[in-house]
Amino acid sequence: MLAVAHVLGMMMAVFAVTFLMPLVSALVFQDGTFYDFAIAAAINVVAGLALAGLTRRYKRELKPRDGFLLVTLSWVLMSASAAVPLMIALPGLSFTDAYFEAMSGLTTTGSTVLTGLDHLQPSINLWRHALHWFGGIGIIVLAVAVLPLLGVGGMALYRAETPGPVKDEKLTPRITETAKALWLTYMGITAVGIVALRVAGLGWLDAICHTFSAMGLGGFSTRDASVGAFQSPAMELVLVVLMVVSSLNFARHYAALRGRTLRPYRNDPEAKAIFTVLAFSVLAIAVLLTVRGTYSSFAESLRHSLFNVVSVATTTGFASQDYGLWPVFAPAWMLFLSCIICSTGSTGGGIKMFRSLLLAREAQREMKLLVHPSAVIPIRIGGQVVADRIAYSVLAFIFLYTATIAVLTFALLLTGLPLVEAFTSVVASVNNLGPGIGPTGPSGNYQGLSDLQTWICTVAMLLGRLEIFSVLVLFTPAFWRK
Secondary structure, eight states, rough: OOOHHHHHHHHHHHHGGGGHHHHHHHHHOOOOOOHHHHHHHHHHHHHHHHHHTTGGEEEEEEEEHHHHHHHHHHHHHHHHHHHHHHHHTTOOOEEEHHHHHHHHHTTTTTOOOOOOOOGOOHHHHHHHHHHHHHHHHHHHHIIIIIHHHTTTTHHHHHHHOOHHHHHHHHHOOSSSHHHHHHHHHHHHHHHHHHHHEEETTTOHHHHHHHHHHHHHHHHOOOSSHHHHHHOOHHHHHHHHHHHHHHHHOOOHHHHHHTOOSSSHHHHHHHHHHHHHHOOOHHHHHHHHHHHHTSSSSSHHHHHHHHHHHHHHHHTOOSSSSSSSGTTTTTHHHHHHHHHHHHOSSSSOOSHHHHHHHHHHHHHHHHHHHHHHOOOOOOOEETEEOHHHHHHHHHHHHHHHHHHHHHHHHHHHHHOOOOOOHHHHEEEEEEEEOOOSSSSSTTTSEEEEEEEEHHHHHHHHHHHHHTTHHHHHHHHHGGOOOO
16 A cells, blocks of 8 residues: 555656646736746645655555556546636636546546636636546556556456557557557647648637547537537538547557558557447437438538437537427437447546447357357457456456446435436446536526536546555455465
8 A cells, every 4th residue: 555655756746747738828818827836836845845845765666556546546536636726717616626626637528617718717618628638648558558457447358358559559569668659649649630620610729628538538628618609510521530539549650650651540449439430420310410300411410410419329428409399319328428439448437348349249149059058159349359357357347337327326316316317427437528407507507506416427537547456455355365
């Protein structure tokens, strides 16, 4: 525990470097927040170095078991650090709301308790979006380079037992080099996105902020009306591309860029499934909106269906329209898609497409076994056999995922929240989506929740971001037994 505390202290001190971005912004825009961020950075450095210094004698090489504690506590502690400048710069913002906003940013959820975003200081807006960007690359490195060593996470399942794209590509031989490769890929796509949004007509600040959100699949915006405030088809198209790119495995992007070929995508069963389901859903909802007369033409229906379906399905949470007013099938289906669409090794949340494919194959196998009980039918994904123990671990994850949603929904119901709002808010939080249905939907936010309700949603965001297992294992007696 103390060895982990030493690393956490160092991480906290290093995290202060991220404050450079809003500090520079404060100088450029002269928005009066420079000293707010400077104080927050100083607090992080002093507290981090103090914690690291007090636990220096316990410094040692961390064991895999320490990784679970480090991963969970780092997200908890960094969210607290990120909340400090929000509390200083926004008088009246409680610790609960500031922590919720910071956790929402770092977990790339995109839920917000703030209003008046159109008039928020530029540096505060940039900081909120920067949290999405840092959280996005953090979860990619975690999923591809760290969690597999601990034996958890979607990428562990995919890499360990499927000698397909990820394992065959062998990004780089060492974790540090893998992380560097992913960082470079992530930053390169980010730079292209910023320029594309600038060309689409956005100012530099809006272009940077919305690219950060799209890359992290977070959904924070600089406007209360989200992307709908801009009424720009060009902006929507650029964001759709960025959201789809970010919902795919970044190891695949690195391999494609390195080899200058699309073969990694063609060989990826997850990517094929994602594109198929998204295309079907966009067209189906566009037809529904046209038939119901929601919009005057199919072209308009297709435009709004494309953007909002992709946004919700990829767990981003941008909105160009109040899709809560669409025929109820549409928002309900979109919420369901947020559970399954994103790929392993992406910045998205939810069950992930690999697990969904594996469950579908398992269901097919069980039905065949009912007819041919003695048959030997292996599960195959992308032409590769998946070991039964992987299927069992996925079933265990799905159980915990469902149980988490059920328990937290009942917890919100006990606080007096209506059923639809409680259920959809929990699903949106666990999937790191952001908007639910109703008051917490695309035309509202989470400001109306009580402190207890806000903390329940905060816990849901953390559990969903860290794949549930790596958090809940900390509460088992076996973890603490020597």
